[in-house]
Amino acid sequence: MCAFVERVDWLTLVFLPPYSPDLNPVEGGWAHLKSGPLANLGARTLDELVSVARQCLWDIQHRPALLTGFLAATALTR
Numbered sequence: 001m002c003a004f005v006e007r008v009d010w011l012t013l014v015f016l017p018p019y020s021p022d023l024n025p026v027e028g029g030w031a032h033l034k035s036g037p038l039a040n041l042g043a044r045t046l047d048e049l050v051s052v053a054r055q056c057l058w059d060i061q062h063r064p065a066l067l068t069g070f071l072a073a074t075a076l077t078r
Helices: 002-007 025-035 046-061 064-072
Strands: none
Touching (some): 025 046
């Protein structure tokens, strides 16, 4: 991995502490899911839960501004 990083100029490595959820943009995504449609979902089956979770993830994936917000909240953007 280090050799690859040295060959490309568009990639920057940021070494994080072992546990740093406030610097992980994925945490913003999970928080969004848990405070949204999954917050009060009383799924009766695993299939129902999976279906709702997939729809929520699809919605997030197709909202670039929301994804950018998750990254911006980490203050790791340039």
